[in-house]
Amino acid sequence: MARYNGPKTKIARKFGEAIFGDDKSFEKRNYPPGQHGQAKKRAKRSEYSLQLQEKQKAKYTYGILERQFSNLFKKASASKGITGEVLLQLCESRLDNTVFRMGLSNSRSGARQLVSHRHITVNGEILNIPSYQLKPGDVVGVREKSKSLTVIEDSLATTSTVFEWLTWNNDTKTGTFVSVPERLQIPENIKEQLIVELYSK
Numbered sequence: 533m534a535r536y537n538g539p540k541t542k543i544a545r546k547f548g549e550a551i552f553g554d555d556k557s558f559e560k561r562n563y564p565p566g567q568h569g570q571a572k573k574r575a576k577r578s579e580y581s582l583q584l585q586e587k588q589k590a591k592y593t594y595g596i597l598e599r600q601f602s603n604l605f606k607k608a609s610a611s612k613g614i615t616g617e618v619l620l621q622l623c624e625s626r627l628d629n630t631v632f633r634m635g636l637s638n639s640r641s642g643a644r645q646l647v648s649h650r651h652i653t654v655n656g657e658i659l660n661i662p663s664y665q666l667k668p669g670d671v672v673g674v675r676e677k678s679k680s681l682t683v684i685e686d687s688l689a690t691t692s693t694v695f696e697w698l699t700w701n702n703d704t705k706t707g708t709f710v711s712v713p714e715r716l717q718i719p720e721n722i723k724e725q726l727i728v729e730l731y732s733k
Contacts, residue, residue: 583730594623616724617715628662634707635691651678666709673706
């Protein structure tokens with residue numbers, strides 16, 4: 533399936549946030565790209581423009597394509613609860629995102645690759661579907677043959693963030709998806725209500 537493989541700093545500058553993680557190039561030029569850079573006076577944004585940008589930001593942040601994202605929104609709309617919050621919870625419950633949150637990769641694209649290349653197990657079974665929706669109690673681990681992979685060890689060595697809805701055992705290289713995160717626990721700066729308004733038109 534096609535994925536965005538273009539310049540990530542340019543996209544981050546477009547949204548004014550380092551949505552792909554630490555980025556030294558973004559820190560140097562954290563203003564929108566373009567010939568005139570900071571000097572250009574930008575016209576007042578329309579409501580639709582702001583809503584569309586928020587949706588695009590969410591898609592790029594989680595690495596989800598348009599059709600997948602639209603399907604997630606339909607699923608969120610049909611669920612009980614606040615649609616925008618449920619949408620973000622569905623994004624957070626994806627296997628590739630959880631692998632990233634557990635520190636097995638420094639980026640979501642790297643986590644997606646680990647899953648696709650059959651390095652990750654769920655409840656003891658190898659699973660190569662990045663979009664797989666985890667349920668509370670599911671155990672995510674590194675396949676036995678892959679536990680010594682340098683990319684995984686390096687990532688774990690530099691990861692210090694602990695998320696309340698996940699547990700991780702570094703000795704066994706397994707973690708548990710304890711519960712679906714509450715909106716306040718999700719650190720992403722996404723205004724989900726704007727996305728709901730866009731899809732509701």
